[in-house]
Amino acid sequence: MYRAPVDEIAFTLKHVTGFGADLDAGRFGDLSEDLVDAIIGEAGRFASEEIAPLAKVGDEKGAVLKDGTVTTPQGWADLYRRWCEGGWNGLAAPEEFGGQGLPTLLSVATMEMWNSGSMAFAIGPTLTIGAIEALEKHATPELQKTYLEKLVSGEWMGTMNLTEPQAGSDLNALKARAEPVGDGTYRIFGQKIFITYGEQDFTDNIVHLVLARLPDAPAGTKGISLFLVPKYLVHENGTLGERNDVFCASMEHKLGIHASPTCTMIYGDGKFGETPGAVGWLIGEENRGLACMFTMMNNARLAVGMQGVGIAEAATQKAMSYAQERRQGRAAGAPKDGGMSPIAEHPDIKRTLLTMKAETQMARAITYACGYAIDRARLGEGDEAKAWQARADILTPMAKAFSTDVGVEVASLGLQVHGGMGYVEETGAAALYRDARIAPIYEGTNGIQAIDLVMRKLPLEGGEAVAALIKELRADQKAAHAASSLGKTGERLAAALDDLEAATGFMTEALSNGQVNEALAGATPYLRLFSLVIGVAFNARAACGNENSGHAALVRFMAENLLGETGALRQRVTEGAASLDAAADALLSV
Amino acid sequence: MYRAPVDEIAFTLKHVTGFGADLDAGRFGDLSEDLVDAIIGEAGRFASEEIAPLAKVGDEKGAVLKDGTVTTPQGWADLYRRWCEGGWNGLAAPEEFGGQGLPTLLSVATMEMWNSGSMAFAIGPTLTIGAIEALEKHATPELQKTYLEKLVSGEWMGTMNLTEPQAGSDLNALKARAEPVGDGTYRIFGQKIFITYGEQDFTDNIVHLVLARLPDAPAGTKGISLFLVPKYLVHENGTLGERNDVFCASMEHKLGIHASPTCTMIYGDGKFGETPGAVGWLIGEENRGLACMFTMMNNARLAVGMQGVGIAEAATQKAMSYAQERRQGRAAGAPKDGGMSPIAEHPDIKRTLLTMKAETQMARAITYACGYAIDRARLGEGDEAKAWQARADILTPMAKAFSTDVGVEVASLGLQVHGGMGYVEETGAAALYRDARIAPIYEGTNGIQAIDLVMRKLPLEGGEAVAALIKELRADQKAAHAASSLGKTGERLAAALDDLEAATGFMTEALSNGQVNEALAGATPYLRLFSLVIGVAFNARAACGNENSGHAALVRFMAENLLGETGALRQRVTEGAASLDAAADALLSV
Structure with a gap:
């Protein structure tokens, strides 16, 4: 447990x-x-x-969904x-x-x-x-006061309604519509899918935030507005009134997170109320809904990153506890008459468990650093606040993508440590493997995070924001080099930072030359490369100033066993696009 | 489909x-x-x-299991x-x-x-x-004649009964027992778990092969014998007789392969027949059951490797077909008025799909080469047969472990390509992700395959068998170097072969110095390193002699985008053990 x-x-x-x-x-x-x-x-x-x-x-x-009602x-x-x-x-x-x-x-x-x-x-x-x-x-203050x-x-819960069947990663294609009534309210019509906790039995009311288009809205993402649509309308005194014209039409049968209802929500079907259309209120300005949604989305991305860290930690603990109980074979060096050894004593299992612990801690470091940058941006002023905001912006796609990839990898390794018992649902290792798999997908797939890092975050402040971060990482590297408890961490970080700078240089040049496809082709390996360096450097930083022999040993393991991957990632970024294009032409054309 | x-x-x-x-x-x-x-x-x-x-x-x-009967x-x-x-x-x-x-x-x-x-x-x-x-x-000829x-x-099916709750990877701990009756038959008693198709409704009879100990057997794996235990006894004329004293007591609730019944089999509980004990016949010599079982097991390992290839191919096709249908966003370079592009046109998705295709084809090459070596060993004579048998022996753990790891990786990437739809069971991508996950576990976990490669296969013929294989790979590398259609394949293979030779040298020296733990600590990365080189070299070999532009482009993608990982793997093998030991001491001690 x-x-x-x-x-x-x-x-x-x-x-x-x-x-x-x-x-x-x-x-x-x-x-x-x-x-x-x-x-x-x-x-x-x-x-x-x-x-x-x-x-x-x-x-x-x-x-369970029955007659429009969800029972958890x-x-x-x-x-x-x-x-x-x-x-x-x-x-x-x-x-x-x-x-x-x-x-x-x-x-x-x-x-x-x-x-x-x-x-x-x-x-x-x-x-x-x-x-x-x-x-x-x-x-508006009125809406704030009410909701x-x-x-x-927590008396009421909120939801985010973006996705429609034809509009997932690309919100340009969004079709839900909002008609102004003239009294400050709107009537919302449309279908939204994959709505997490869209219907539930935790709270009396549910506050849906819904993206929709006004009648005269421009096409594309510049014509999307954000609306607040409560499940029940709220009287001025705060009590609940009529049921609004929104309901849960179906629930997905998913691979994991079974207790989280994933709903298809229908707005304005005329099922409730006299006039068809779900009553909604505009949040922010007309046609500026996406900007409002991005406020939520950035923090939601970090929150999804925490799902990766959380699952990875749970999977690591479960595997460690199993490996310390389960005995099979005699480890080399174990006493001859001691019977079978706990599998945690076999070197291959040790490698697996330490890889799990190390990846989890790398993801933890990146996500926590992202949260911290958000705080500093909020507390700071002027250039300082701006610099911290840029830091948060850079770290967010890595916090989301790297951590959720780690969640899947670590959950898979954890299942493996359990052997045949891992494949049996009873153990719970399989449930973590199933739950973990959604996190690289929602709130922007990890591919989209990588594109965000390359296309929007690298160019921040003319590249200075990323340069400042790399400079900090170089300082961490120097400190690590001087720390005797960290083995070859300094040396390995130096090589990895060279890889990061080479890859960053390639990306920057590709973007400034308009070679967008070359940059995009390397986005995913670039994000992983950057994340590995940060994950090790930030943890090395913590190890340098503070006595914690377990942490120092883990950092050394990260550097000497996991960080070496950066060489291959750099090569994929800087030299991978040509063969990718050639193979895509030969094999992927429809 | x-x-x-x-x-x-x-x-x-x-x-x-x-x-x-x-x-x-x-x-x-x-x-x-x-x-x-x-x-x-x-x-x-x-x-x-x-x-x-x-x-x-x-x-x-x-x-479904009900009253001891399985319905598929x-x-x-x-x-x-x-x-x-x-x-x-x-x-x-x-x-x-x-x-x-x-x-x-x-x-x-x-x-x-x-x-x-x-x-x-x-x-x-x-x-x-x-x-x-x-x-x-x-x-014996009599048993052969009957069964x-x-x-x-296919009128009857066979099963393999090795595992018991306390004896999985380590068969030393096996407890099932066999008592000689004196008439050439034995009575078998014990519990076996994870028995695939242990009970089913495909065939009238089921032929269980069961590992058990004779009363006077030595401890450990040298005291295990193999028995044939039919579900129904067989009359001399070949018709079915009495029900034997064996039954399916329960079935596992598994992550995947739901239609394959995974049974707990009870032998000799007295449920059937007058005398307790399931009637069995000895296969091979007493106490030599494990040798007989290994006959089956080696080929079963290759067969499990084929599960990895099969799942990877199915997942790749499913993802490619979805990516060619699903439209989101406009790919860079696509016509402005063409609406959304198929996601297969986005560079990041191209990378994913090609990685899936390339890994699948690498696993296919290794497994097919293993099957071919088995055939040549059977057809050949003397030294030639011996050399081919050694080749099969070397390739078997890679065919099993690399291919099943690929099965999991590719199924996971395939699910990712589907976005939110991949997480919904309806699509079938999630089922492949679930099914794939058992293959790295059964028939010897992939960790055990890696140990087998290092401890038993590297030393074959004093290391000459592996040396001969590496020599062949060097020849493939030279040919690839000369092939204009293969881009930098020759160059990348040369570097990867250096990594393989360095890692092999390290392993050989560690073993000859009695540094078993150092060798075991690097076994898993060593297996992957070896497999990557073989996967690319064997495919390059095929590309050199034959016109197939799609295949050549895929080989180039393998070499320029996937093979670079060998550098990090070499480092893990040759320099990873010290930090692994230090971290294990600090973090994994009970």
């Missing part, structure tokens, strides 16, 4: 990022290290003791209620609306734990957090 | 291996190229038109009957017992197609093929 790794989380929080020093310096106001530790500890307890025990019933029973598995609605009572839903939400106003970084750390407990559970509130952000930044407090307390 | 890639299969058969030249030279007797093509074509038709359409019901309904999904028993009528079960079986005596290589090629059609279906007959081999080589013809025709 999962036990939240509160020490590793606290260590990463404080030493991979500058958060520890900031707390000492009072940069986060009254927030003290003790309070941070207490929050992490209590979240760890809740995730381990309350969420994790309900993961299995969630997977086995799943959410036994105990789940109550779990959600207790989770909200703990104040977890509003952890980083504004105090004005009842939140605790704590740093995003703390929210990130707790999200890791909720996801380790159960990804199907954790994903629901994640959408609410996104809705809170969008309303806080873009909604924000209940979303922050 | 899957269409058997008969041209690629025929090309690989003939040109990756020496089979094409052998046919011309008459080395395979009357077997002509036309007949080979006809067999591949008809197998392709059967796999595409008869097996593949039943895969979905197999996955969705699965096999609707249509499956009839599918099996038609498959046997086609003569496929006895394709490579001895003519003396009704088989067609065709080369193992053809059996390998057809197995790929059965597995692409449905892995849950294909795995059943695979076990029968193993049982046929074991009986042919080790059973072989019916196993070859």
Whole structure:
């Protein structure tokens, strides 16, 4: 059973990022290290003791749709209620609306734990957090007054409605429409698919944020507006009124996260109310809906990255515990009369378990650094804030894509460690392998993250933002070189940084020469290359200033066993496109 | 829907291996190229038109156990009957017992197609093929007379019973026992788990091959004997008699291959017959059961390798077909007024699809070369036969481990190409991802394959067998260097061969110095390194002598985009053990 790794989380929080020093310096106001530790500890307890025990019933029973009503598995609605009572839903939400106003970084750390407990559970509130952000930044005071407090307390949940059958990665093709009524409200019509927790039995009301087009809207993404569409209309006194004209028409039968209802939502079918059309309110400006949605989406991408970290941690723990119990064969060097050894003593299993631990910690470092950059951007001013925002922007696609790839890889390795028992559902290793697989897909596929990194993040501030990050990584490398506990980490990081700079140079030149296809062809290996370097360098940074022999040994393992991949990735980026084009012409033409 | 890639299969058969030249030279007797093509074509038709359409019901309904009886999904028993009528079960079986005596290589090629059609279906007959081999080589003429013809025709199926709860990878711990009755029969007692098709409704009788210990047997693997235990005893005239004392007590609830019943078998519980104990007959010599079982196991490992290739091919086709239909975004360079492009035109998706195609073809080359080596060993004499047997022995762990890792990787990439639809079970991409995951585990985990390669195969003939293979690969490299259609393949292969030789040298030295743990720590990366080089070199070989521009372009893609990984793998092998040990001491000690 999962036990939240509160020490590793606290260590990463404080030493991979500058958060520890900031707390000492009072940069986060009254927030003290003790309070941070207490929050992490209590979240760890809740995730381990309350969420994790309900993961299995969630997977086995799943959410059930009947007559438009979704029933979540036994105990789940109550779990959600207790989770909200703990104040977890509003952890980083504004105090004005009842939140605790704590740093995003703390929210990130707790999200890791909720996801380790159960990804199907954790994903629901994640959408609410996104809705809170969008309303806080873009909604009118009236809408804020009606909805924000209940979303922050968790009394109501929020959803994000983007995807339509013909419009997934490409929102240009979006068709849902909104007709202005003239009284400030709109009537929304259309079908949305893959809506997470689109219908559920946790809360009395559900606040749908829906992308749709106004009648006179320009084509493409510049003609998309964002609307708030509640399941039940809300009276002025805050009580619930009529059912709105939106319902869940079907639910997907998915590979994993079975307890998370993935709904097809129908707006404006005339099923409810006298006038057809779901009543909605505009959020932000007309035709600027995508910008509002991106507010949510960036943080949602980091949140999905936390799913990767959470699953990877849970899979690693499960595999380690199995490998320490299960005995097969006698390890070389084990006493002759000691019988069979725990499989954790066999070198090949050691390699597997350490690879799992190392990849998880690399993803943790990148995601936490991203959360920290978001906080610093919010706290800072002027150029400093801008620099931190750029850092967050650069790290976000890596936090999402690298971590979710790691989630899948580590869950797969964890299943493998269990041998035949891993393939049997009873063990739970297979459920992690199934759950993990959605994270590289939603909130922008990992391919789209890589494209985002190359096409939008590399050019930030004329390339200076990425250059500043690489300069920091070089400093980490130098420090690692001087650290005796880190073995060849300094040497390996130096080579990997050369690979990163060569690949970055290639990308920058390709973009400035208009060779877009060459750049795009290398986007995925580039993202992985960048992430590996950051994952090792940031962890090495933490190892340098702080005594933690386990962490130092893990960093050395990362550098000496995992980082070598950067050479091949660099080659794919800088020299891979020609053979890719030739093979695509020969083999992929329709 | 899957269409058997008969041209690629025929090309690989003939040109990756020496089979094409052998046919011309008459080395395979009357077997002509036309007949080979006809067999591949008809197998392709059967796999595409008869097996593949039943895969979905197999996955969705699965096999069902009730009161000790297993019911396979609707249509499956009839599918099996038609498959046997086609003569496929006895394709490579001895003519003396009704088989067609065709080369193992053809059996390998057809197995790929059965597995692409449905892995849950294909795995059943695979076990029968193993049982046929074991009986042919080790059973008494009486047992052969009673059982072989019916196993070859497919009227009865065979099973392999090794695993017990405490004895999986380590058969030393095996407990099932066999008591001699005195009349030449034995009574078998014990529990066996994970028995594939241990109970089914395809055939009237089931021939279980069971490992068990005689009363006076030495401890460990030198005290294990092999027994034939039929579900129903057989009268002298060949008709079925009494039910034997063996039954299926439960069936696993698995991640995938749902239609393949995975049974817990109980022997000698007294449930059937008057005297407790399942009646069994010794196969081969007492206490030499493991040697007999290894006869089956080596070929079973290659057969599992074919599951990897089969799944990878099916996943690649499914993803390519989806990517050519699904339109999202406009690819750079596409006409402005052409609307959204098929996603197959986006460079990142091209990379994914080509990686899938390339990895599949690399695994195909290794497995087919292994099948060919088995044939040459059987046909040859003296030193030649010995050399080919050593080649088969070396290739077997790579055929098993590399191909099944590829199966998982490619199925995962294929699911990713489908985006959100891939996560929905309806599409079938998720089913391939689930099915693929068992293959790296059973018939010896991939970790054990790597250990086998390093500990038992590297030392073959004092290292000369591996040296001879590497010499051949060097010749392939030289030829590739001279081939203008192969881009930088020659150059990249040269570097990769240097990596392979360095890693091989390290392993050889570690073993000769008694540094077993150092060698074992690098076994898995060493297997992958060796496999990548072979996969590219063997395919380059085929590309050099034959006009096939698609194949040449794919080889170039392999070399320029995938082969670069060998540098990191070499580093892991030659320098990875120290940090692995240090991290294991710090983090994995119980």
